[in-house]
Amino acid sequence: MRETLAEWQPAIDDAIADFLPRDVDTDYLESFFGESTYEYDPTGIQRALSDPIWDLLDRGGKRWRAVLFLVFIDAFGEDPAAYLPYACIPEILHNGTIIVDDVEDEASMRRGEPALHHIYGEDVALNAGNAMYFLPLKILTHDPGNLPAERRLAAYEMLMDELNRTHLGQGMDICWHNEREVRVSPEEYLEMCACKTGCLGRIVARLAAIITDQPAEVERHAAAYAELTAVAFQIGDDILDVEHSLGRAGDFGKEFGNDVREGKKTLMVIHAIEESDAAEADRLQEILGAETNTDEEVLEALSILENAGSVEYARERALGLAEQARAHVDALDFEPEIAEQLTEFTEFVVERDV
Amino acid sequence: MRETLAEWQPAIDDAIADFLPRDVDTDYLESFFGESTYEYDPTGIQRALSDPIWDLLDRGGKRWRAVLFLVFIDAFGEDPAAYLPYACIPEILHNGTIIVDDVEDEASMRRGEPALHHIYGEDVALNAGNAMYFLPLKILTHDPGNLPAERRLAAYEMLMDELNRTHLGQGMDICWHNEREVRVSPEEYLEMCACKTGCLGRIVARLAAIITDQPAEVERHAAAYAELTAVAFQIGDDILDVEHSLGRAGDFGKEFGNDVREGKKTLMVIHAIEESDAAEADRLQEILGAETNTDEEVLEALSILENAGSVEYARERALGLAEQARAHVDALDFEPEIAEQLTEFTEFVVERDV
Known part of the structure; x- marks a missing residue:
């Protein structure tokens, strides 16, 4: 599985970036979250969501959950590459729980750097962590492929x-x-x-x-x-x-x-x-x-x-x-x-x- | 609507208590969340979820969201009493966001008493607030009535x-x-x-x-x-x-x-x-x-x-x-x-x- 991991990691990160790009703009917001009623503030959402979340993801983490998912897909006789978007679901959920747990446990460090709430504040960290509970669930609807x-x-x-x-x-x-x-x-x-x-x-x-x-x-x-x-x-x-x-x-x-x-x-x-x-x-x-x-x-x-x-x-x-x-x-x-x-x-x- | 509110409030609270009773026991946990693999700790879940959540709910709050839901049900020609479990969904979600927002905003008071995190600690308050994001979503499956x-x-x-x-x-x-x-x-x-x-x-x-x-x-x-x-x-x-x-x-x-x-x-x-x-x-x-x-x-x-x-x-x-x-x-x-x-x-x- 460790070989599978090394093989898939870049593709997993690319798939995550499809749902939460490193650079947020209005086009992304409208296509993923739907039309705004008035006007989105992409700068605000960049700072509140994308920056802290990618800070954490870029610190590493082994993407075990996404890889295990792909191993199962392979075991069930399907092509893992076709299911990469779904592999993001448990991975994003997991990283969301890490952010929230670190606030709850008053952790000071995470993956060798200060825990997110020490860098961005508890408010940004918690909201980003909670957003990561719901963002992946939208993948099921947003990218259903041929999912009945x-x-x-x-x-x-x-x-x-x-x-x-x-x-x-x-x-x-x-x-x-x-x-x-x-x-x-x-x-x-x-x-x-x-x-x-x-x-x-x-x-x-x-x-x-x-x-x-x-x-x-x-x-x-x-x-x-x-x-x-x-x-x-x-x-x-x-x-x-x-x-x-x-x-x-x-x-x-x-x-x-x-x-x-x-x-x-x-x-x-x-x-x-x-x-x-x-x-x-x-x-x-x-x-x-x-x-x-x-x-x-x-x-x-x-x-x-x-x-x-x-x-x-x-x-x-x-x-x-x-x-x-x-x-x-x-x-x-x-x-x-x-x-x-x-x-x-x-x-x-x-x-x-x- | 204010008359509707007074009329429905006790029934709404009873419906919420069906999904999260004031007294947690193993029977409730197994029937709502499913069989344990090993053994639930009802005391722990009482202290971590039921106590803080009912503390907040018992402080009042107008249950506007549940009442507005019932007004719509009535407007759509159905009997509101038959849809009480679903009226809990937005109401529990709303109270969950209150708990989390109070941590994020560093609020000291809520409904005339100390904000939940000042009484139970940030860890308990956040986990209870987050649980309130998912608990109501289970109502759709748990109590589908004749919901296709x-x-x-x-x-x-x-x-x-x-x-x-x-x-x-x-x-x-x-x-x-x-x-x-x-x-x-x-x-x-x-x-x-x-x-x-x-x-x-x-x-x-x-x-x-x-x-x-x-x-x-x-x-x-x-x-x-x-x-x-x-x-x-x-x-x-x-x-x-x-x-x-x-x-x-x-x-x-x-x-x-x-x-x-x-x-x-x-x-x-x-x-x-x-x-x-x-x-x-x-x-x-x-x-x-x-x-x-x-x-x-x-x-x-x-x-x-x-x-x-x-x-x-x-x-x-x-x-x-x-x-x-x-x-x-x-x-x-x-x-x-x-x-x-x-x-x-x-x-x-x-x-x-x-």
């Missing part, structure tokens, strides 16, 4: 399902972050990931299935694969933070233990609190709930996770999800080469070390 | 049109607010209003037309009426701020000139800068662009608006819009009583004095 009405409707209804659950997931995550105590179960943590991260994966898979008119079973397996891979990715990400922290803690001046410092309630934290004795569980809660932590406190929290076997537990769960993902790929009966690509992708997100 | 597929699709495509233009309007407004100079024309100001405020009005009218299967011409006239009324409302609002300020400026301790203090580029400001001599226009720009203003400076700005005839100009434009709105109502050929109600509503929003 029932597929457009199915796509809209699917998108409304998934985008609603995205906000449930983000709501759970925010709520837990703001609560002092850790009160949730591993199953609730996985649901949060399935909603918050998984739904965008599901959109990738389901959109590819819907617009190429696959049977419901195919759509279901493809969606399950994408959701499982996304959840496994999230757990892999949390593990990586702990392992890097344990590896780096001795290196002078290196940051480590970011998730502990942020008080993040990861699957490992939830497991450790369930499995440790009361004193250790309380101590872990205390460190996570504190406004600031010393390096020693962070190391103490990390060793509570280690002692409870929580890193192994999380890795086992992630591998279990990857195994389930593989089963769904097998059920899809794709060409062996494509099936292998999809399975390798899941393994990569679980086991990557950067 | 082609009407659901038409509704989705209409909503994507209008919600995209909403973000263009908000983008223009934010951009102009952040710019020091006033560089836009009256036609661009009206377009900003047509997009930012008008599109929600258009959603009200077009949704009522689409789900009762009206001809395209009917939908077009109803949408134009709602857009014109919304734009006229916005101008009326700006005039009210100036007139109240001129009336109150002598009263010790009363706030006045809020729009001038915020540097708002209203239709009156745009007109005054076009019509005043260079020295007065520069002075007006200077006062609007300043971080803070003394009462004397605010009065000076207000008198530049008065001298340029900008209040009369704005009132003339608003009355002109109201006249156009009436023409669209006439073209709709409604029962005289309903036509009168709609026309009175436009006149009320232009000429109200509170």
Whole structure:
């Protein structure tokens, strides 16, 4: 899939620029958004939408969602190049959620540069992020190619399902972050990931299935694969933070233990609190709930996770999800080469070390 | 329409509670959002969505959009009570934009109480506001009654049109607010209003037309009426701020000139800068662009608006819009009583004095 990525990236960016050009003029506004009643201000829309959005897109980002979409299109026996406009839908949605999440999480940096709201202000950043929730949905209508009405409707209804659950997931995550105590179960943590991260994966898979008119079973397996891979990715990400922290803690001046410092309630934290004795569980809660932590406190929290076997537990769960993902790929009966690509992708997100 | 409002308000709130209950449990989550893959956290979703959203809704708000929707349903010869679930769509969307706008505008108060982000934090408020962009769109699918597929699709495509233009309007407004100079024309100001405020009005009218299967011409006239009324409302609002300020400026301790203090580029400001001599226009720009203003400076700005005839100009434009709105109502050929109600509503929003 990494080769596919390098191959498609420029074409994906060109397709995005067809819907949101780097230079906004009245012709574009009228053709994409419809005639104005009075008179558009292209300069204002350039500054409010195009500039911040392209600033973010030009910082890189791997366009994984668009590429995964194209891999599915290929797997379903269609020509990916013909479906590039639709590949933009999950990609633009994803970048929109990044902008909004960064405001919600008070993030300072994004892809090596200041988060958008630090450059353009919260007002511009939020409106641009929210515009990216709706702009891609217009692609279905604007560029339907030969997409019949029932597929457009199915796509809209699917998108409304998934985008609603995205906000449930983000709501759970925010709520837990703001609560002092850790009160949730591993199953609730996985649901949060399935909603918050998984739904965008599901959109990738389901959109590819819907617009190429696959049977419901195919759509279901493809969606399950994408959701499982996304959840496994999230757990892999949390593990990586702990392992890097344990590896780096001795290196002078290196940051480590970011998730502990942020008080993040990861699957490992939830497991450790369930499995440790009361004193250790309380101590872990205390460190996570504190406004600031010393390096020693962070190391103490990390060793509570280690002692409870929580890193192994999380890795086992992630591998279990990857195994389930593989089963769904097998059920899809794709060409062996494509099936292998999809399975390798899941393994990569679980086991990557950067 | 005000009688209609009082009559319908409790039923509208009950209908909203069907889609987002005050008390969230797993049954509701599974029936509205679908089965969980793992396990929902109803407590988290209560705290992240239901609590802040009902806090806002319980503060009042007039439910104008829902009522206008029901008036249209009635005008189209259908029973409004049967369409209550759909009346929630524009109402929930509207309240969602309020929450997000309040963050974007750094508003401190809303409906007499602290803005939601001051109570729940920006993260919860933004996610709740954004959830309110998607939750109502699911109503079309969740409670389709006997709504055939082609009407659901038409509704989705209409909503994507209008919600995209909403973000263009908000983008223009934010951009102009952040710019020091006033560089836009009256036609661009009206377009900003047509997009930012008008599109929600258009959603009200077009949704009522689409789900009762009206001809395209009917939908077009109803949408134009709602857009014109919304734009006229916005101008009326700006005039009210100036007139109240001129009336109150002598009263010790009363706030006045809020729009001038915020540097708002209203239709009156745009007109005054076009019509005043260079020295007065520069002075007006200077006062609007300043971080803070003394009462004397605010009065000076207000008198530049008065001298340029900008209040009369704005009132003339608003009355002109109201006249156009009436023409669209006439073209709709409604029962005289309903036509009168709609026309009175436009006149009320232009000429109200509170």
